[in-house]
Amino acid sequence: MLEEVVATRYVTPLREGGSLPGIVEADDLGTYVMKFTGAGQGRKTLVAEVICGELGRRLGLRVPELVTIQLDPVIGLAEPDQEVQELLKASAGLNLGMDFLPGSLGFDPLAYEVGASEAGKVVWFDALINNVDRSWRNPNMLVWHGEPWLIDHGATMIWHHNWPGAQASAAKPYNASDHVLAPFGPDIASAAAELAPLVTEELLTEVAAEVPDEWLAGEPGFETTDQLRRAYVEPLLARAGSIHERILMDEPTRTRPSQAPGWLTDHLTSWPHPTKKDRDAPAAAGPNSKDGGR
Ligand SMILES: Nc1ncnc2c1ncn2[C@@H]1O[C@H](COP(=O)(O)OP(=O)(O)OP(=O)(O)O)[C@@H](O)[C@H]1O
Ligand SMILES: [Mg+2]
Secondary structure, eight states: OOOEEEEEEEEEEOTTSTTOOEEEEETTSOEEEEEOTTSTTOHHHHHHHHHHHHHHHHTTOOOOOEEEEEEOGGGGTTOOOHHHHHHHHTTOEEEEEEEOOTTOEEOOTTTOOOOHHHHHHHHHHHHHHTOOOOBTTBOOEEEETTEEEEOOOOSOOGGGGOGGGHHHHHTSOEEOTTBTTGGGOOOHHHHHHHHGGGOOHHHHHHHHTTSOGGGTTTOTTOSSHHHHHHHHHHHHHHHHTTGGGGEEOOOOSSOOOOOSOHHHHTTOOOSSOOOHHHHHSTTOOOTTSHHHHO
16 A cells, blocks of 8 residues: 555645646655545546556656545635635545655656657556556656656546446557657667566556555445456556557657747757657758747
């Protein structure tokens, strides 16, 4: 089970998150980004955060530490925003916390270069968990102390929204065309060779065991929470061995304007970054060069 802490102060909402996560302080003197059980996205989002976040960390990817946070909504009484008040009231009890990375910046693919090996691992991992939320539109990566960190694994494992169709759903390909790391020439073959053998039944059972019972209880079609934990293990196990053969990577749907500050964009070249293949043949200047692409 994840470590459990008690929220002692609601600091501020994070408006850039669709689920309105909040920064809270806790009785272990830690500061956390809290995701609420009462948010409209539902508790399955939190289950996905735990299973995929804990899996990613065990595969050697950088994921901030996760905890569960006991919330007494009374700590938000001074919060003037009605929406936040409602969210706190609806979330009494156990919520999810992610270690807050102070001073981190949102990942911008024009400002930070990621190597083909690391890009391959992240794309392969996202394919495994079917993460639809690591695109250039919404990278869900932070840069902290100069290194990229993965956050927000709530929109993954689509099959847990329809268990009877889970097996068929998990057999489907993963479209990585808009993945934020697609332009870095991700070395998916090496990532699969290194990471797939680590995704064992034992490891998946271990990460499924980290999910609090109360977020699993009462799922239609399952008599016990352990049965449901088992249902989380199977599609991931089935996918691990062969998903690298079903990762689609075409042109991104649309080029993206940089969100980097002006002083930085002056130093940047083109979007997308040249792939490894392009770098080997530098004459291939594409339509996305700085003047034409934005
Ligand atoms: N551990 C963290 N440390 C620092 N900042 C964070 C952390 N986690 C999230 N944030 C900030 O909060 C924002 C929202 O977080 P997150 O993406 O997890 O929320 P969300 O509600 O699931 O968002 P959405 O579904 O809109 O992508 C992030 O874009 C980032 O700016
Ligand atoms: Mg997000």
